[in-house]
Amino acid sequence: MPMDITSLDLTKEFPRSPRDISIAGYVVAARCVDKCRAVLAETNGEYHSSCPLDEVWLNFAGIKYSAFKKFIATGADDEAVSKWITKKAKQKSHGAVVKWNNKMRDTQISSMPMKLQKFLEDYIPANLPENKPPYVWFDIYDIEEKRI
Numbered sequence: 001m002p003m004d005i006t007s008l009d010l011t012k013e014f015p016r017s018p019r020d021i022s023i024a025g026y027v028v029a030a031r032c033v034d035k036c037r038a039v040l041a042e043t044n045g046e047y048h049s050s051c052p053l054d055e056v057w058l059n060f061a062g063i064k065y066s067a068f069k070k071f072i073a074t075g076a077d078d079e080a081v082s083k084w085i086t087k088k089a090k091q092k093s094h095g096a097v098v099k100w101n102n103k104m105r106d107t108q109i110s111s112m113p114m115k116l117q118k119f120l121e122d123y124i125p126a127n128l129p130e131n132k133p134p135y136v137w138f139d140i141y142d143i144e145e146k147r148i
Helices: 029-041 052-061 065-072 078-088 094-105 114-127 137-144
Strands: none
Touching: 029 052, 029 065, 029 078, 052 065, 065 078, 094 137, 114 137
8 A cells, every 4th residue: 555655756757866865865765765765666667766776775774674764654845754773874974974875976887796797797788878888887877868
């Protein structure tokens, strides 16, 4: 049964870019929130919550997906989610978060685990235009979702 929360309909629109830092200053977090809300509202379409990208952020922040999903299910808005994440995350300095954000923004496919490299080897030519090669991991999402 759909939750009574404000959610994007990911069958009609895209979640936020993984580059977005509007939730607690972390890359990936806003996208993770959008997908979790959509899963709870049953408007996620082909998107999954707690996917490998989400897990990378959740692991860095030290937040369990089950706790994150439970909080999102309360219907909290972005400001409340940001405050909750800031309170629950491993204590990270602003510099540590910025450094991690930049590492994520710069992650090249060739430096990813082999399992993901193999997956992306087939995924990229099947889903991205030939004239828009991804240079870093986040490009894949932003090209596919027509942000770049």
